[in-house]
Amino acid sequence: MRYLEAGKRHSVRFTLNGRSVEGEAEPRLLLSDFLRHHLGAFGTHVGCEHGSCGACTIRVDGKAVRACLLYAVQMDGRVVETVEGLANPDGLDALQAALQKHHGLQCGFCTPGILMSLSQLHDEEPKADEARIRDVLSGHICRCTGYHGIVQAALEVFGKS
Amino acid sequence: MKPPAFEYLAPATLEEAVAALGGEDAKILAGGQSLVPMLNFRLLAPSLLVDITRIPGLDYIEDWDGGLRIGALTRHHTLETSPLVRERFPVLHAAMAHVAHLAIRNRGTIGGSLCHGDPAAELPGLALLLDAQLRTTQRTIPATDFFEGTLATALAEDEILTEILLPALPPGTGWGFEEFARRSGDFALTAVAATIGAEVRIVAIGANEKPIRLAKAEGLFSDQSSIDAVAAAAQDEVSPDSDLHASADYRRHLVGVLARRALKSAWEGAS
Ligand SMILES: Cc1cc2nc3c(=O)[nH]c(=O)nc-3n(C[C@H](O)[C@H](O)[C@H](O)COP(=O)(O)OP(=O)(O)OC[C@H]3O[C@@H](n4cnc5c(N)ncnc54)[C@H](O)[C@@H]3O)c2cc1C
Ligand code: FES
Ligand code: FES
Numbered sequence: 001m002r003y004l005e006a007g008k009r010h011s012v013r014f015t016l017n018g019r020s021v022e023g024e025a026e027p028r029l030l031l032s033d034f035l036r037h038h039l040g041a042f043g044t045h046v047g048c049e050h051g052s053c054g055a056c057t058i059r060v061d062g063k064a065v066r067a068c069l070l071y072a073v074q075m076d077g078r079v080v081e082t083v084e085g086l087a088n089p090d091g092l093d094a095l096q097a098a099l100q101k102h103h104g105l106q107c108g109f110c111t112p113g114i115l116m117s118l119s120q121l122h123d124e125e126p127k128a129d130e131a132r133i134r135d136v137l138s139g140h141i142c143r144c145t146g147y148h149g150i151v152q153a154a155l156e157v158f159g160k161s
Numbered sequence: 162m163k164p165p166a167f168e169y170l171a172p173a174t175l176e177e178a179v180a181a182l183g184g185e186d187a188k189i190l191a192g193g194q195s196l197v198p199m200l201n202f203r204l205l206a207p208s209l210l211v212d213i214t215r216i217p218g219l220d221y222i223e224d225w226d227g228g229l230r231i232g233a234l235t236r237h238h239t240l241e242t243s244p245l246v247r248e249r250f251p252v253l254h255a256a257m258a259h260v261a262h263l264a265i266r267n268r269g270t271i272g273g274s275l276c277h278g279d280p281a282a283e284l285p286g287l288a289l290l291l292d293a294q295l296r297t298t299q300r301t302i303p304a305t306d307f308f309e310g311t312l313a314t315a316l317a318e319d320e321i322l323t324e325i326l327l328p329a330l331p332p333g334t335g336w337g338f339e340e341f342a343r344r345s346g347d348f349a350l351t352a353v354a355a356t357i358g359a360e361v362r363i364v365a366i367g368a369n370e371k372p373i374r375l376a377k378a379e380g381l382f383s384d385q386s387s388i389d390a391v392a393a394a395a396q397d398e399v400s401p402d403s404d405l406h407a408s409a410d411y412r413r414h415l416v417g418v419l420a421r422r423a424l425k426s427a428w429e430g431a432s
Contacts, residue, residue, distance in 0.1 A: 001177050002215075004169040006208070027169035027210070030201075049162035050198035051265060063238070063267035069197040070268075073169055074212060117263055138345040139262025 004073055014075040016041065017085030025072035032056045034072035035082060043083040043112050047141070054140035057113035058082045064120040083112035086119065095119060098153035106144035114140045118154055128158055164200035171212040175321060178211050179298050182319035185209045189321065191234060191273035194265050219272075219323060222246065227329030233272025233322045241266060250291060250327060252336035252354060256283045259338075262346040272322045275307070278314045281348040281367035283340070288325065289372050290354045290364040296324040308371040334358030335431030337423030340366075341415050343406070350407045353395070353419040357382075357427040363391075368399035368416050375399070378420070385428050392421035 004010045009024035016039065023038045030049070035041040035058070047053035049068045056067040059081040086093045092100065095118055105111045114137065121128055121136050128136075133154045137147060155161040168185075172178040181187060188207035190196055191214060199205045213219070219234035222243050229249060231240070240246055241257035260266060260274070260283050274284040275295065288295070288304040295302045298321045307315050316322065340352035352366040361382045363375040378394040381387060396417035403409045 001173050002169075002171040006166040006168045026166065028164045028166050030163070033163075049201050051194060054262070054264065057264050064264040065268050066194075066264050068201070069193050071169070071197075074171075074214075120263065120267075135258075135345055136263050139264055 002076075010073060012072050012076055014077060015079045017081055023072070027071060027073050029072045030068055031058075031070040031072045031075060032067035034075075035067060035080075038072075041082055041084055045109055045112055047109070052141070053110075054113040054117070055110055057116045057140070059116050059120060062120065062123070064117045081116070083115055086115060094157050095122070095153065098156045099150065102149040102153040102156070104145060104149035104153040110140055110142040110144075114142070114150060118157075122157065126158065129160060130155060133158065162201050164197070165203060165206040167200075167207055168209045169212065170209060171215045173215060173217075175213075175216060175298055175323065178213055178216065178321060179319055181209065181211050182321075187211055187318075189213055189276070191276075192236065192269040193273075194261070194269040195273060195277040195279070213321065225326055225328075228327045231271055231325040231327065233324060234270050235272075237261070237266035237269045237271070237274070238263070240271060249329065252338050252356065253287050253291065253327075255336075255338040256287050256340075256352075256354065259283055259340045259342065259346075259349065259352070265346075271325055275325070276314055276316060276322055278308055278310075278312050278371065279348070280311050280369065280371050281350075281352075283349065283352065283366060286352065286354055286364045286366035286372035289374060290356060290362055291327050291330070294326040294328075295322055296326060297322050301326075305374075310370045313371075330356065331359045333432040335427040335429065337426035337430070339419040339423045339426075341419060351399075351401070351412050351415045351419060353416060353423045355420070355423040355427045357424070357431045363395060363420060363424070365395065365399050365416050365420075368401045368412055370402075373399070375420075382424070385425075388421055388424045388428065391424060392417045395420040 004027050012025050013022045032046050035044045045055040047055035051066045051069045058067045185208050187209040190210045190212045219232040221232040223230050247254040293304040335357045337355045340349045349367045351368045355363045361379045366372050375395045375398045378391045381391045399416050401409045401412035
Protein backbone atom coordinates (compact mmCIF):
# COMPACT_ATOMS: atom_id res chain seq x y z
CA MET A 1 0.00 0.00 0.00
CA ARG A 2 1.48 3.31 -1.07
CA TYR A 3 0.58 6.37 0.98
CA LEU A 4 1.64 9.90 0.01
CA GLU A 5 1.14 12.89 2.26
CA ALA A 6 -0.61 16.00 0.92
CA GLY A 7 1.52 19.08 0.24
CA LYS A 8 4.81 17.12 0.30
CA ARG A 9 6.87 16.09 -2.68
CA HIS A 10 7.33 12.41 -3.40
CA SER A 11 9.68 10.67 -5.75
CA VAL A 12 8.24 9.49 -9.08
CA ARG A 13 10.03 7.30 -11.58
CA PHE A 14 8.85 6.12 -15.00
CA THR A 15 10.01 5.58 -18.56
CA LEU A 16 9.65 8.56 -20.86
CA ASN A 17 10.24 7.91 -24.56
CA GLY A 18 12.47 4.95 -23.77
CA ARG A 19 14.53 6.75 -21.09
CA SER A 20 14.16 6.31 -17.36
CA VAL A 21 13.20 9.63 -15.72
CA GLU A 22 12.82 10.64 -12.12
CA GLY A 23 11.46 13.63 -10.29
CA GLU A 24 9.49 14.77 -7.28
CA ALA A 25 5.81 15.63 -7.25
CA GLU A 26 3.09 16.55 -4.79
CA PRO A 27 0.07 14.22 -5.13
CA ARG A 28 -1.98 17.01 -6.75
CA LEU A 29 0.54 17.75 -9.51
CA LEU A 30 -0.97 16.99 -12.93
CA LEU A 31 1.10 14.78 -15.21
CA SER A 32 0.88 17.46 -17.91
CA ASP A 33 2.55 19.97 -15.57
CA PHE A 34 5.10 17.42 -14.42
CA LEU A 35 6.12 16.69 -18.01
CA ARG A 36 6.40 20.35 -18.93
CA HIS A 37 7.70 22.06 -15.83
CA HIS A 38 9.67 19.33 -14.08
CA LEU A 39 11.01 17.36 -17.03
CA GLY A 40 11.11 20.19 -19.59
CA ALA A 41 9.13 18.14 -22.11
CA PHE A 42 7.19 21.05 -23.59
CA GLY A 43 5.90 19.07 -26.58
CA THR A 44 2.81 18.14 -24.58
CA HIS A 45 0.50 21.13 -24.75
CA VAL A 46 -2.11 22.22 -22.25
CA GLY A 47 -5.43 23.78 -23.23
CA CYS A 48 -8.47 23.15 -21.07
CA GLU A 49 -7.21 21.01 -18.17
CA HIS A 50 -10.48 19.10 -18.01
CA GLY A 51 -10.14 16.48 -20.70
CA SER A 52 -12.07 18.21 -23.48
CA CYS A 53 -9.58 19.73 -25.90
CA GLY A 54 -7.13 16.86 -26.42
CA ALA A 55 -4.00 19.07 -26.56
CA CYS A 56 -2.32 17.19 -23.70
CA THR A 57 -2.87 13.68 -25.12
CA ILE A 58 0.10 11.35 -24.58
CA ARG A 59 0.42 7.54 -24.46
CA VAL A 60 0.72 5.56 -21.23
CA ASP A 61 1.47 1.83 -21.58
CA GLY A 62 0.61 2.24 -25.25
CA LYS A 63 -2.79 3.86 -24.77
CA ALA A 64 -3.60 7.47 -25.64
CA VAL A 65 -4.69 9.34 -22.50
CA ARG A 66 -5.20 12.90 -21.31
CA ALA A 67 -2.14 13.99 -19.30
CA CYS A 68 -4.29 16.66 -17.60
CA LEU A 69 -6.51 13.97 -16.06
CA LEU A 70 -3.67 12.02 -14.46
CA TYR A 71 -1.50 12.79 -11.48
CA ALA A 72 2.25 12.46 -11.87
CA VAL A 73 2.42 10.17 -8.80
CA GLN A 74 0.21 7.64 -10.61
CA MET A 75 2.92 7.09 -13.22
CA ASP A 76 5.38 5.10 -11.09
CA GLY A 77 6.66 2.22 -13.21
CA ARG A 78 4.62 3.16 -16.30
CA VAL A 79 5.81 3.56 -19.88
CA VAL A 80 5.04 7.09 -21.07
CA GLU A 81 5.36 8.33 -24.65
CA THR A 82 5.02 11.92 -25.79
CA VAL A 83 5.35 13.65 -29.14
CA GLU A 84 9.09 14.07 -28.53
CA GLY A 85 9.46 10.31 -28.91
CA LEU A 86 7.89 10.05 -32.37
CA ALA A 87 10.61 11.32 -34.68
CA ASN A 88 13.44 8.92 -35.50
CA PRO A 89 17.10 9.72 -36.23
CA ASP A 90 16.27 10.07 -39.94
CA GLY A 91 13.64 12.73 -39.30
CA LEU A 92 9.90 12.94 -38.86
CA ASP A 93 7.81 9.79 -38.55
CA ALA A 94 5.26 8.98 -41.25
CA LEU A 95 2.31 10.75 -39.58
CA GLN A 96 4.35 13.86 -38.83
CA ALA A 97 5.66 14.02 -42.39
CA ALA A 98 2.17 13.55 -43.82
CA LEU A 99 0.78 16.35 -41.64
CA GLN A 100 3.49 18.65 -42.95
CA LYS A 101 2.83 17.65 -46.55
CA HIS A 102 -0.96 18.09 -46.33
CA HIS A 103 -0.89 21.32 -44.32
CA GLY A 104 -2.41 19.46 -41.38
CA LEU A 105 -1.19 22.09 -38.96
CA GLN A 106 -1.01 25.84 -38.72
CA CYS A 107 -0.26 27.03 -35.19
CA GLY A 108 0.54 23.46 -34.13
CA PHE A 109 -1.11 23.73 -30.73
CA CYS A 110 -3.35 20.68 -31.23
CA THR A 111 -0.81 18.68 -33.23
CA PRO A 112 1.09 16.73 -30.52
CA GLY A 113 -2.15 15.41 -29.02
CA ILE A 114 -3.56 14.47 -32.41
CA LEU A 115 -0.36 12.62 -33.28
CA MET A 116 -0.51 10.57 -30.08
CA SER A 117 -4.15 9.52 -30.63
CA LEU A 118 -3.56 8.71 -34.30
CA SER A 119 -0.44 6.72 -33.41
CA GLN A 120 -2.45 4.43 -31.13
CA LEU A 121 -5.09 4.08 -33.84
CA HIS A 122 -2.40 3.19 -36.37
CA ASP A 123 -0.89 0.55 -34.05
CA GLU A 124 -4.27 -1.03 -33.29
CA GLU A 125 -6.19 -0.50 -36.53
CA PRO A 126 -3.72 0.10 -39.38
CA LYS A 127 -6.60 -0.20 -41.87
CA ALA A 128 -8.93 2.29 -40.17
CA ASP A 129 -11.19 4.11 -42.63
CA GLU A 130 -12.06 7.79 -42.88
CA ALA A 131 -15.08 7.52 -40.57
CA ARG A 132 -12.96 5.88 -37.86
CA ILE A 133 -10.20 8.47 -38.30
CA ARG A 134 -12.72 11.30 -38.00
CA ASP A 135 -14.21 9.65 -34.93
CA VAL A 136 -10.79 9.63 -33.24
CA LEU A 137 -10.15 13.24 -34.31
CA SER A 138 -13.43 14.25 -32.66
CA GLY A 139 -11.54 14.03 -29.37
CA HIS A 140 -9.26 16.88 -30.44
CA ILE A 141 -10.10 20.51 -30.95
CA CYS A 142 -8.23 22.25 -33.77
CA ARG A 143 -9.06 25.92 -34.13
CA CYS A 144 -6.96 26.51 -37.25
CA THR A 145 -7.15 23.89 -39.95
CA GLY A 146 -10.79 22.88 -40.26
CA TYR A 147 -9.45 19.29 -40.01
CA HIS A 148 -9.33 18.70 -43.77
CA GLY A 149 -5.54 18.54 -44.00
CA ILE A 150 -5.34 16.37 -40.90
CA VAL A 151 -7.80 13.86 -42.37
CA GLN A 152 -5.91 13.84 -45.70
CA ALA A 153 -2.62 13.22 -43.91
CA ALA A 154 -4.06 10.37 -41.87
CA LEU A 155 -5.70 8.81 -44.94
CA GLU A 156 -2.32 8.74 -46.68
CA VAL A 157 -0.61 7.02 -43.74
CA PHE A 158 -3.49 4.56 -43.31
CA GLY A 159 -3.16 3.70 -47.01
CA LYS A 160 -6.53 5.13 -48.01
CA SER A 161 -5.53 7.80 -50.50
CA MET B 162 -7.74 24.66 -13.10
CA LYS B 163 -5.41 22.98 -10.62
CA PRO B 164 -6.77 20.53 -8.06
CA PRO B 165 -6.69 21.30 -4.34
CA ALA B 166 -4.18 19.41 -2.18
CA PHE B 167 -5.07 15.86 -1.14
CA GLU B 168 -3.43 12.82 0.37
CA TYR B 169 -2.96 9.93 -2.02
CA LEU B 170 -3.30 6.26 -1.21
CA ALA B 171 -2.87 3.35 -3.62
CA PRO B 172 -4.06 0.28 -1.72
CA ALA B 173 -3.13 -3.20 -2.93
CA THR B 174 -6.35 -4.89 -1.79
CA LEU B 175 -10.07 -4.09 -1.55
CA GLU B 176 -9.92 -4.54 2.24
CA GLU B 177 -7.28 -1.82 2.54
CA ALA B 178 -9.31 0.44 0.26
CA VAL B 179 -12.52 0.00 2.28
CA ALA B 180 -10.65 0.66 5.54
CA ALA B 181 -9.21 3.88 4.10
CA LEU B 182 -12.67 5.07 3.00
CA GLY B 183 -14.08 4.64 6.47
CA GLY B 184 -12.34 7.49 8.21
CA GLU B 185 -11.73 10.66 6.30
CA ASP B 186 -13.42 12.72 3.67
CA ALA B 187 -12.15 10.31 1.04
CA LYS B 188 -12.95 9.72 -2.64
CA ILE B 189 -12.30 6.67 -4.78
CA LEU B 190 -10.17 7.36 -7.85
CA ALA B 191 -10.68 4.90 -10.73
CA GLY B 192 -10.11 6.12 -14.31
CA GLY B 193 -10.33 9.71 -13.11
CA GLN B 194 -12.17 10.83 -16.25
CA SER B 195 -15.03 12.37 -14.26
CA LEU B 196 -13.41 12.87 -10.87
CA VAL B 197 -10.24 14.66 -11.99
CA PRO B 198 -12.10 17.31 -14.06
CA MET B 199 -14.29 17.98 -10.99
CA LEU B 200 -11.18 18.38 -8.84
CA ASN B 201 -9.52 20.60 -11.44
CA PHE B 202 -12.63 22.80 -11.41
CA ARG B 203 -12.54 22.60 -7.60
CA LEU B 204 -16.12 21.39 -7.48
CA LEU B 205 -14.86 18.85 -4.95
CA ALA B 206 -12.06 18.96 -2.38
CA PRO B 207 -11.65 15.53 -0.78
CA SER B 208 -8.85 15.21 1.76
CA LEU B 209 -7.85 11.74 0.51
CA LEU B 210 -7.88 10.05 -2.88
CA VAL B 211 -7.96 6.25 -2.79
CA ASP B 212 -6.58 5.10 -6.15
CA ILE B 213 -8.08 1.64 -6.72
CA THR B 214 -6.38 1.04 -10.08
CA ARG B 215 -3.47 -0.86 -8.50
CA ILE B 216 -5.81 -3.44 -6.95
CA PRO B 217 -5.40 -6.59 -9.04
CA GLY B 218 -8.26 -8.75 -10.33
CA LEU B 219 -10.91 -6.12 -11.09
CA ASP B 220 -10.35 -5.85 -14.83
CA TYR B 221 -11.99 -8.75 -16.70
CA ILE B 222 -14.89 -9.75 -18.95
CA GLU B 223 -15.96 -13.36 -18.38
CA ASP B 224 -18.79 -15.75 -19.12
CA TRP B 225 -21.60 -15.79 -16.55
CA ASP B 226 -24.08 -18.49 -17.46
CA GLY B 227 -24.39 -17.20 -21.02
CA GLY B 228 -24.30 -13.59 -19.82
CA LEU B 229 -21.23 -11.69 -18.66
CA ARG B 230 -19.48 -10.72 -15.45
CA ILE B 231 -17.46 -7.59 -15.85
CA GLY B 232 -14.86 -6.31 -13.37
CA ALA B 233 -15.48 -2.74 -12.19
CA LEU B 234 -12.06 -1.56 -13.40
CA THR B 235 -12.65 -2.73 -16.98
CA ARG B 236 -11.86 0.21 -19.25
CA HIS B 237 -14.40 1.57 -21.75
CA HIS B 238 -11.98 0.76 -24.60
CA THR B 239 -11.81 -2.89 -23.46
CA LEU B 240 -15.63 -3.11 -23.47
CA GLU B 241 -15.82 -1.40 -26.84
CA THR B 242 -13.38 -3.85 -28.45
CA SER B 243 -14.41 -7.05 -26.62
CA PRO B 244 -15.62 -9.84 -28.96
CA LEU B 245 -17.65 -11.33 -26.08
CA VAL B 246 -19.52 -8.04 -25.54
CA ARG B 247 -20.14 -7.66 -29.26
CA GLU B 248 -21.50 -11.19 -29.53
CA ARG B 249 -23.66 -11.34 -26.39
CA PHE B 250 -24.68 -7.71 -25.89
CA PRO B 251 -24.44 -5.98 -29.28
CA VAL B 252 -26.53 -3.13 -27.86
CA LEU B 253 -23.78 -2.44 -25.30
CA HIS B 254 -21.14 -2.64 -28.01
CA ALA B 255 -23.09 -0.08 -30.08
CA ALA B 256 -23.52 2.24 -27.10
CA MET B 257 -19.79 2.23 -26.26
CA ALA B 258 -18.98 4.00 -29.52
CA HIS B 259 -20.86 7.01 -28.11
CA VAL B 260 -18.96 7.17 -24.81
CA ALA B 261 -16.52 10.08 -25.04
CA HIS B 262 -13.36 9.82 -27.15
CA LEU B 263 -10.60 7.26 -27.61
CA ALA B 264 -8.27 8.83 -25.02
CA ILE B 265 -11.08 9.02 -22.44
CA ARG B 266 -12.24 5.48 -23.22
CA ASN B 267 -8.71 4.18 -22.71
CA ARG B 268 -8.83 5.34 -19.10
CA GLY B 269 -12.48 5.52 -17.97
CA THR B 270 -13.89 2.42 -16.27
CA ILE B 271 -17.37 0.85 -16.29
CA GLY B 272 -17.43 1.04 -12.49
CA GLY B 273 -16.52 4.72 -12.52
CA SER B 274 -19.23 5.58 -15.02
CA LEU B 275 -21.91 3.73 -13.03
CA CYS B 276 -20.83 5.20 -9.68
CA HIS B 277 -20.54 8.72 -11.09
CA GLY B 278 -24.21 8.51 -12.13
CA ASP B 279 -24.30 11.18 -14.81
CA PRO B 280 -27.88 11.23 -16.17
CA ALA B 281 -26.61 11.63 -19.74
CA ALA B 282 -24.06 8.79 -19.54
CA GLU B 283 -24.64 5.69 -21.64
CA LEU B 284 -23.50 2.94 -19.25
CA PRO B 285 -26.02 3.61 -16.44
CA GLY B 286 -28.82 3.46 -19.04
CA LEU B 287 -27.46 0.21 -20.44
CA ALA B 288 -27.19 -1.28 -16.94
CA LEU B 289 -30.90 -0.56 -16.51
CA LEU B 290 -31.82 -1.90 -19.95
CA LEU B 291 -29.86 -5.13 -19.44
CA ASP B 292 -31.12 -5.68 -15.88
CA ALA B 293 -27.60 -5.59 -14.46
CA GLN B 294 -26.81 -6.69 -10.92
CA LEU B 295 -24.14 -4.53 -9.32
CA ARG B 296 -21.94 -6.38 -6.85
CA THR B 297 -20.19 -4.28 -4.21
CA THR B 298 -17.95 -4.91 -1.21
CA GLN B 299 -21.16 -5.15 0.88
CA ARG B 300 -24.03 -6.52 -1.22
CA THR B 301 -25.55 -6.93 -4.68
CA ILE B 302 -27.76 -4.09 -5.91
CA PRO B 303 -30.11 -4.38 -8.91
CA ALA B 304 -29.55 -1.56 -11.41
CA THR B 305 -33.18 -0.48 -10.84
CA ASP B 306 -32.31 0.47 -7.25
CA PHE B 307 -28.79 1.78 -7.88
CA PHE B 308 -29.33 5.16 -9.56
CA GLU B 309 -30.97 7.75 -7.32
CA GLY B 310 -30.57 11.03 -9.19
CA THR B 311 -28.02 13.34 -10.78
CA LEU B 312 -24.59 12.14 -9.59
CA ALA B 313 -26.29 10.17 -6.80
CA THR B 314 -26.31 6.41 -6.29
CA ALA B 315 -27.28 3.92 -3.57
CA LEU B 316 -23.61 3.34 -2.62
CA ALA B 317 -22.47 4.04 0.93
CA GLU B 318 -19.35 6.17 1.49
CA ASP B 319 -17.17 3.16 2.17
CA GLU B 320 -18.71 0.83 -0.42
CA ILE B 321 -16.85 -0.12 -3.58
CA LEU B 322 -18.48 -1.45 -6.74
CA THR B 323 -16.53 -4.56 -7.75
CA GLU B 324 -18.45 -6.39 -10.47
CA ILE B 325 -21.26 -5.91 -12.96
CA LEU B 326 -23.37 -8.97 -13.76
CA LEU B 327 -25.30 -9.00 -17.03
CA PRO B 328 -27.81 -11.86 -17.35
CA ALA B 329 -27.98 -13.52 -20.78
CA LEU B 330 -30.49 -12.06 -23.22
CA PRO B 331 -33.06 -14.60 -24.49
CA PRO B 332 -32.07 -15.89 -27.95
CA GLY B 333 -33.54 -13.85 -30.80
CA THR B 334 -33.70 -10.59 -28.83
CA GLY B 335 -33.60 -7.58 -31.15
CA TRP B 336 -32.06 -4.31 -30.01
CA GLY B 337 -31.74 -0.66 -30.92
CA PHE B 338 -29.56 2.15 -29.59
CA GLU B 339 -30.05 5.69 -30.82
CA GLU B 340 -28.31 8.78 -29.50
CA PHE B 341 -28.27 12.40 -30.43
CA ALA B 342 -25.26 14.53 -29.49
CA ARG B 343 -23.97 17.70 -31.09
CA ARG B 344 -20.57 16.18 -31.87
CA SER B 345 -19.36 12.59 -31.81
CA GLY B 346 -18.21 11.75 -28.26
CA ASP B 347 -20.13 14.52 -26.53
CA PHE B 348 -22.54 13.60 -23.77
CA ALA B 349 -25.94 12.70 -25.21
CA LEU B 350 -28.61 15.38 -25.47
CA THR B 351 -30.75 12.27 -25.12
CA ALA B 352 -30.47 8.63 -26.11
CA VAL B 353 -32.92 5.74 -26.22
CA ALA B 354 -32.06 2.05 -25.94
CA ALA B 355 -34.56 -0.74 -26.54
CA THR B 356 -34.70 -4.53 -26.66
CA ILE B 357 -37.51 -6.68 -28.01
CA GLY B 358 -37.46 -10.34 -27.00
CA ALA B 359 -39.32 -12.23 -24.33
CA GLU B 360 -40.30 -8.74 -23.16
CA VAL B 361 -40.00 -5.20 -24.47
CA ARG B 362 -37.67 -2.85 -22.61
CA ILE B 363 -37.17 0.83 -23.37
CA VAL B 364 -34.75 3.11 -21.52
CA ALA B 365 -34.33 6.86 -21.95
CA ILE B 366 -30.95 8.46 -21.17
CA GLY B 367 -30.39 12.15 -20.48
CA ALA B 368 -34.12 12.84 -20.32
CA ASN B 369 -34.60 12.75 -16.53
CA GLU B 370 -32.34 13.18 -13.53
CA LYS B 371 -31.40 9.53 -13.98
CA PRO B 372 -31.86 6.95 -16.74
CA ILE B 373 -35.41 5.56 -16.70
CA ARG B 374 -37.36 2.59 -17.99
CA LEU B 375 -40.41 3.76 -19.90
CA ALA B 376 -42.88 1.23 -18.50
CA LYS B 377 -46.06 2.86 -19.83
CA ALA B 378 -44.69 3.00 -23.35
CA GLU B 379 -43.44 -0.59 -23.08
CA GLY B 380 -46.97 -1.70 -22.12
CA LEU B 381 -48.42 -0.29 -25.36
CA PHE B 382 -46.12 -2.33 -27.61
CA SER B 383 -47.75 -5.12 -29.63
CA ASP B 384 -45.98 -5.33 -32.98
CA GLN B 385 -44.51 -3.11 -35.68
CA SER B 386 -47.81 -1.26 -36.16
CA SER B 387 -47.70 -0.02 -32.55
CA ILE B 388 -44.29 1.67 -32.82
CA ASP B 389 -45.60 5.19 -33.51
CA ALA B 390 -47.98 5.04 -30.56
CA VAL B 391 -45.25 3.66 -28.28
CA ALA B 392 -42.85 6.41 -29.35
CA ALA B 393 -45.51 9.06 -28.65
CA ALA B 394 -46.08 7.57 -25.20
CA ALA B 395 -42.31 7.50 -24.56
CA GLN B 396 -42.17 11.20 -25.29
CA ASP B 397 -44.93 11.85 -22.74
CA GLU B 398 -43.32 9.69 -20.12
CA VAL B 399 -40.03 11.62 -19.74
CA SER B 400 -39.54 14.89 -17.87
CA PRO B 401 -36.41 16.55 -19.24
CA ASP B 402 -34.91 19.85 -18.09
CA SER B 403 -33.86 22.80 -20.20
CA ASP B 404 -30.20 23.76 -20.09
CA LEU B 405 -27.50 25.45 -22.13
CA HIS B 406 -27.47 22.58 -24.62
CA ALA B 407 -31.17 22.02 -25.36
CA SER B 408 -34.64 22.99 -24.23
CA ALA B 409 -36.90 20.54 -22.43
CA ASP B 410 -39.29 20.54 -25.41
CA TYR B 411 -36.52 19.67 -27.83
CA ARG B 412 -35.27 16.84 -25.61
CA ARG B 413 -38.82 15.49 -25.33
CA HIS B 414 -39.18 15.60 -29.10
CA LEU B 415 -35.87 13.76 -29.48
CA VAL B 416 -37.00 10.99 -27.14
CA GLY B 417 -39.97 10.35 -29.47
CA VAL B 418 -37.82 10.31 -32.60
CA LEU B 419 -35.07 8.18 -31.08
CA ALA B 420 -37.56 5.74 -29.51
CA ARG B 421 -39.21 5.19 -32.89
CA ARG B 422 -35.84 4.47 -34.52
CA ALA B 423 -34.59 2.24 -31.70
CA LEU B 424 -37.82 0.21 -31.66
CA LYS B 425 -37.74 -0.16 -35.43
CA SER B 426 -34.21 -1.63 -35.33
CA ALA B 427 -35.11 -3.82 -32.37
CA TRP B 428 -38.20 -5.13 -34.15
CA GLU B 429 -36.28 -5.84 -37.34
CA GLY B 430 -33.50 -7.60 -35.42
CA ALA B 431 -35.83 -9.75 -33.30
CA SER B 432 -36.69 -13.28 -34.38
C1 LIG C 1 -14.16 15.08 -22.39
C2 LIG C 1 -14.99 14.00 -21.75
C3 LIG C 1 -16.10 13.51 -22.41
C4 LIG C 1 -16.87 12.52 -21.83
N1 LIG C 1 -17.95 12.06 -22.53
C5 LIG C 1 -18.70 11.07 -21.99
C6 LIG C 1 -19.83 10.54 -22.69
O1 LIG C 1 -20.15 10.96 -23.81
N2 LIG C 1 -20.54 9.56 -22.09
C7 LIG C 1 -20.21 9.07 -20.84
O2 LIG C 1 -20.88 8.18 -20.35
N3 LIG C 1 -19.15 9.52 -20.17
C8 LIG C 1 -18.38 10.50 -20.72
N4 LIG C 1 -17.30 10.97 -20.00
C9 LIG C 1 -17.04 10.40 -18.64
C10 LIG C 1 -16.25 9.10 -18.73
O3 LIG C 1 -17.04 8.09 -19.27
C11 LIG C 1 -15.74 8.62 -17.36
O4 LIG C 1 -14.79 7.65 -17.63
C12 LIG C 1 -16.70 7.95 -16.43
O5 LIG C 1 -17.84 8.73 -16.23
C13 LIG C 1 -16.08 7.77 -15.05
O6 LIG C 1 -15.26 6.63 -14.99
P1 LIG C 1 -13.83 6.71 -14.30
O7 LIG C 1 -13.34 5.32 -14.20
O8 LIG C 1 -13.01 7.66 -15.04
O9 LIG C 1 -14.23 7.20 -12.84
P2 LIG C 1 -13.61 8.32 -11.88
O10 LIG C 1 -13.61 9.64 -12.55
O11 LIG C 1 -12.34 7.83 -11.32
O12 LIG C 1 -14.73 8.27 -10.74
C14 LIG C 1 -16.04 8.77 -10.96
C15 LIG C 1 -16.84 8.68 -9.65
O13 LIG C 1 -17.14 7.32 -9.31
C16 LIG C 1 -16.52 6.94 -8.07
N5 LIG C 1 -16.02 5.58 -8.30
C17 LIG C 1 -15.21 5.18 -9.31
N6 LIG C 1 -15.04 3.83 -9.29
C18 LIG C 1 -15.75 3.37 -8.24
C19 LIG C 1 -16.00 2.08 -7.70
N7 LIG C 1 -15.47 0.97 -8.27
N8 LIG C 1 -16.78 1.97 -6.60
C20 LIG C 1 -17.33 3.07 -6.04
N9 LIG C 1 -17.16 4.32 -6.51
C21 LIG C 1 -16.38 4.48 -7.59
C22 LIG C 1 -15.47 7.99 -7.81
O14 LIG C 1 -15.24 8.18 -6.43
C23 LIG C 1 -16.09 9.22 -8.44
O15 LIG C 1 -17.03 9.80 -7.59
C24 LIG C 1 -16.50 11.97 -20.56
C25 LIG C 1 -15.39 12.45 -19.89
C26 LIG C 1 -14.62 13.46 -20.46
C27 LIG C 1 -13.42 13.97 -19.73
S1 FES D 1 -5.54 20.12 -21.62
FE1 FES D 1 -5.96 18.02 -21.36
S2 FES D 1 -7.62 17.73 -22.67
FE2 FES D 1 -7.39 19.88 -22.74
S1 FES E 1 -3.19 23.84 -35.89
FE1 FES E 1 -3.80 25.44 -34.58
S2 FES E 1 -5.19 24.42 -33.26
FE2 FES E 1 -4.80 22.92 -34.72
